Amino acid sequence: MGLTIVEKILLRASMQKSLGDFVYTKVDFCFGNDITAPLAVKEFCKVGFDSVFDTKKIGFICDHFLPARDLKAANNVKVLQSFARQYRIKNFFDINRCGVEHIFLLEQALVRPGCLVVGADSHTCTLGAIGAAAFGVGSTDLAVAMKEGKCWFKVPRTLKFIYKGKLKKWVGGKDLILHTIGTIGVDGALYKVMEFGGPLVKTLGMDDRLTMTNMAVEAGAKTGVVEPDAVTFSYLKKITHNALRVTDAMKRLKSDKDAVYEQVIEIDVTKLEPVVSCPHLPSNTKPVSALAGVKIDQVVIGSCTNGRITDLRIAAAILKGKKVKKGLRVVVLPATPQISLQAEKEGLMRVFVEAGCMVCPPTCGPCLGGHMGILDKGEVALATTNRNFVGRMGHPESFVYLSSPAVAASSALKGRITHPEEIN
Amino acid sequence: MILKGKAHIFGNNINTDDIIAAKYLDSQDEKFLGSKCMENIQPDFVKKVTPGDIIVAGNNFGSGSSREHAPVSIKGCGVTAVIASSFARIFFRNAINRGLPILEIRETADIAQNDMLEIDLSKGIIKNLTKGREYRAQSFPVFLQDIVKAQGLTSWVKLKEGKRNEGAKD
Ligand code: SF4
Numbered sequence: 001m002g003l004t005i006v007e008k009i010l011l012r013a014s015m016q017k018s019l020g021d022f023v024y025t026k027v028d029f030c031f032g033n034d035i036t037a038p039l040a041v042k043e044f045c046k047v048g049f050d051s052v053f054d055t056k057k058i059g060f061i062c063d064h065f066l067p068a069r070d071l072k073a074a075n076n077v078k079v080l081q082s083f084a085r086q087y088r089i090k091n092f093f094d095i096n097r098c099g100v101e102h103i104f105l106l107e108q109a110l111v112r113p114g115c116l117v118v119g120a121d122s123h124t125c126t127l128g129a130i131g132a133a134a135f136g137v138g139s140t141d142l143a144v145a146m147k148e149g150k151c152w153f154k155v156p157r158t159l160k161f162i163y164k165g166k167l168k169k170w171v172g173g174k175d176l177i178l179h180t181i182g183t184i185g186v187d188g189a190l191y192k193v194m195e196f197g198g199p200l201v202k203t204l205g206m207d208d209r210l211t212m213t214n215m216a217v218e219a220g221a222k223t224g225v226v227e228p229d230a231v232t233f234s235y236l237k238k239i240t241h242n243a244l245r246v247t248d249a250m251k252r253l254k255s256d257k258d259a260v261y262e263q264v265i266e267i268d269v270t271k272l273e274p275v276v277s278c279p280h281l282p283s284n285t286k287p288v289s290a291l292a293g294v295k296i297d298q299v300v301i302g303s304c305t306n307g308r309i310t311d312l313r314i315a316a317a318i319l320k321g322k323k324v325k326k327g328l329r330v331v332v333l334p335a336t337p338q339i340s341l342q343a344e345k346e347g348l349m350r351v352f353v354e355a356g357c358m359v360c361p362p363t364c365g366p367c368l369g370g371h372m373g374i375l376d377k378g379e380v381a382l383a384t385t386n387r388n389f390v391g392r393m394g395h396p397e398s399f400v401y402l403s404s405p406a407v408a409a410s411s412a413l414k415g416r417i418t419h420p421e422e423i424n
Numbered sequence: 425m426i427l428k429g430k431a432h433i434f435g436n437n438i439n440t441d442d443i444i445a446a447k448y449l450d451s452q453d454e455k456f457l458g459s460k461c462m463e464n465i466q467p468d469f470v471k472k473v474t475p476g477d478i479i480v481a482g483n484n485f486g487s488g489s490s491r492e493h494a495p496v497s498i499k500g501c502g503v504t505a506v507i508a509s510s511f512a513r514i515f516f517r518n519a520i521n522r523g524l525p526i527l528e529i530r531e532t533a534d535i536a537q538n539d540m541l542e543i544d545l546s547k548g549i550i551k552n553l554t555k556g557r558e559y560r561a562q563s564f565p566v567f568l569q570d571i572v573k574a575q576g577l578t579s580w581v582k583l584k585e586g587k588r589n590e591g592a593k594d
């Protein structure tokens with residue numbers, strides 16, 4: 001009986017002959033952020049753990065409430081810093097060298113194809129786009145992983161998604177994943193792995209693939225995964241400045257032909273138009289044309305979902321030489337300093353500023369309602385982020401719509417939800 | 425262990441932003457997080473809770489972010505257990521790891537606001553004292569039962585460590 005990629009990685013890490021229902025297994029890397037890691041540190045100290053399993057395989061990435069928005073946020077960073085010093089943890093990243101964790105870790109070559117990685121952040125599943133088994137866990141899990149280098153897992157079943165047909169102009173990874181979540185629902189993949197494949201996924205660039213695995217958790221999935229291929233390897237070499245060495249084992253990493261899937265779901269995308277998720281669930285999807293005219297107060301372009309260079313290029317191409325609608329706020333957040341720098345080199349930053357956008361430092365910002373763009377009562381935002389829950393970006397009576405960067409940038413020009421076709 | 429308290433009813437897909445809003449996540453204090461539990465969706469929820477009460481919800485309880493602040497907040501406001509038709513996976517593991525009892529039953533719709541419930545945790549039996557009915561929760565695999573018995577993941581690790589050391593002495 002064949003195995004899927006994720007099953008192969010779990011089997012390798014657990015050093016067993018076959019997988020049962022549960023494994024308590026070695027992890028290759030574990031990490032947390034300035035929200036989840038302080039709680040892990042607290043638990044670690046409370047129970048009296050006094051050593052870590054490997055000083056190089058633990059990461060603290062301060063990205064959520066940074067640059068420190070208040071005293072508590074500043075203190076949380078200090079807690080992590082002193083813990084990292086005490087236990088000689090190598091990968092502590094404050095804002096002098098940081099970015100949104102799931103993208104930053106890739107640039108640092110800390111996560112590789114074939115890795116088993118746990119992160120105390122639900123969007124750890126993003127990392128599955130490079131062919132890692134990447135699972136979001138909690139703070140106690142992180143505390144134990146730091147101590148023992150191990151984590152418990154229920155061995156998941158896998159759903160395979162095969163996309164067919166040809167994508168229309170203005171339709172990309174974000175639309176594919178929103179459409180998929182709209183089809184299967186926010187618990188459609190509960191406890192399961194979403195494996196994205198088929199000829200169409202092969203033609204997608206890594207930035208699109210990362211958007212898709214990023215939102216697997218929004219369908220309840222344990223993680224998302226894509227088979228690594230030539231596109232993956234050249235992308236990783238580029239963003240890590242060749243720090244990542246591609247091995248034969250990485251190249252061989254594929255799901256077996258006779259791997260067992262709980263279900264294979266085929267989706268024809270030929271007719272798909274850009275998709276928007278309406279408040280207050282990511283599964284509440286509509287084609288963009290059905291929402292034409294919905295007035296917005298704010299546009300957010302960024303996050304671990306869509307804050308990469310391709311996303312910024314798409315947005316800048318639409319905004320170039322134009323002005324955002326008077327009275328509308330536009331916040332742009334590149335996901336990492338490296339992406340900021342690249343955008344600067346390509347002249348994208350200038351386009352954003354001239355169009356009237358505010359370009360923010362590379363952190364999470366308003367994505368989870370932390371800071372730098374909180375919505376007031378009754379306000380409406382269109383964001384390229386991944387969640388539109390009640391109060392996610394601020395006031396409990398505010399509203400968040402989710403879309404691709406193309407739809408977000410087009411809507412920024414009009415002040416209402418807009419199909420990119422209307423602009424170009 | 426027997427838990428007894430009145431039921432507070434919630435719907436499907438209650439996410440962790442509903443349970444504890446992101447703006448409070450810079451705290452790790454159980455009491456503080458407890459005082460903000462469910463604030464976005466039921467501002468007066470915390471006032472209605474008497475210590476020992478039980479949350480009853482539909483499908484996919486605890487979806488969304490990985491914040492362990494969610495089960496911490498639930499415990500902090502005095503709730504002692506959560507019953508749902510299904511749980512989102514990270515919330516599920518966080519509750520187990522934190523020692524917050526969670527139970528899955530199909531008949532959640534049968535329970536009404538303020539029904540008096542009695543849970544026998546070791547047997548997985550929930551008695552609805554108000555309605556005189558009984559529900560049987562799905563039993564956890566042995567592996568998880570061990571963590572629950574140890575009252576959380578870290579104590580389970582400690583216990584294992586203790587056993588290892590004893591073994592070394594022999
Ligand atoms: S960008 Fe948003 S979704 Fe991504 S890690 Fe930050 S807060 Fe979470």
